[in-house]
Amino acid sequence: MSWDDLEVSQEKANETRERMREKQVETAKLFHRCFGTEEGTKVMQDLMTRFIIDNSTPFNSPNVNYEAAYHNGEAGVVRFILNQIRLAEEL
Numbered sequence: 001m002s003w004d005d006l007e008v009s010q011e012k013a014n015e016t017r018e019r020m021r022e023k024q025v026e027t028a029k030l031f032h033r034c035f036g037t038e039e040g041t042k043v044m045q046d047l048m049t050r051f052i053i054d055n056s057t058p059f060n061s062p063n064v065n066y067e068a069a070y071h072n073g074e075a076g077v078v079r080f081i082l083n084q085i086r087l088a089e090e091l
Contacts, residue, residue, distance in 0.1 A: 024087075025087075025088075025091055027084065028084045028085070028087040028088040028091065029088045029091075031081055031084035031085050031088060032084070032085050032088035032089065035081065035085055036085075044078075044081070044082075047078045047081070048078055048082075051071075051074040051075050051077070051078045052075045052078055052079075055071045055074060055075055056071070057071055
C-alpha cells in the first residue's frame with residue numbers, strides 16, 4: 001500500500017458524504033414514522049417520563065457518580081430519538 005492508494009478524490013468524498021446524508025435522513029424518517037403514530041406518541045411519553053422527568057439520582061446513593069452517569073446515558077437515548085424526530089420534521 002502506498003500513499004497514493006490512500007488519496008481520495010473530492011468527487012468520491014462528496015459521493016460518500018451524500019450517501020451518508022441520505023442514510024441519516026432515511027433513519028430520521030423511520031424514527032418519525034415510528035413515533036408519529038398514536039401508539040408511538042404514548043411510548044415516547046412513557047420513555048420521557050421514565051428516563052428524563054422521573055430519572056433522578058438520590059444524593060444518598062452508594063455511588064452517586066456512577067448512578068448519575070447511568071441515568072444520563074438512559075436520558076441520552078431518549079434525547080437521541082427526539083432529535084431524530086425533529087430532524088425528520090425539518091426536512
